[in-house]
Amino acid sequence: MRIKKGDIVVVIRGNYKDKKGKVMMVFPKEGRLIVEGVNMQRRHTRPKRRGEPSGILEKEGPIQHSNVMVVCPSCGEATRVGIMKLADGKRARYCKKCNELMER
Ligand SMILES: [Zn+2]
Known part of the structure; x- marks a missing residue:
């Protein structure tokens, strides 16, 4: 894969088309990566300890490297x-x- 952590990429297809973001993580074996602000997924969290925030947490999910181009x-x-x-x-x-x- 020719994309590295820290690269700025632009999404070229899917729901996040034309969105730019920084590569936060790459998974070379799977050909997937995580881009800041792209493919947000909601997770419901429950506080493990008192004082921790609860509710809905938004987190990036991995996307296929073929769906982005490096800027x-x-x-x-x-x-x-x-x-x-x-x-x-x-x-x-x-x-x-x-x-x-x-x-x-
Ligand atoms: Zn150039």
Whole structure:
């Protein structure tokens, strides 16, 4: 998967189409990720201890990585991510629109 924690992505299909958010977690094995503010799910919580908040908690649920595109930090466009090998042998991601490296 070419998306990493901390990336800004935009949702390209589904209920949250066109919503932008930060990647909070990635699950590479399942090809899923959690994006801030996307796919909110309600959970009813009961306080375990006195003084804890109870009621309805909203929490992000995982979405398929194919439903999002990475937003390039250089050109600000939703883009496809390429991988290139650097002179030191490391792999780096780059934006296929402006060709800038995306690593920070
Ligand atoms: Zn770019």
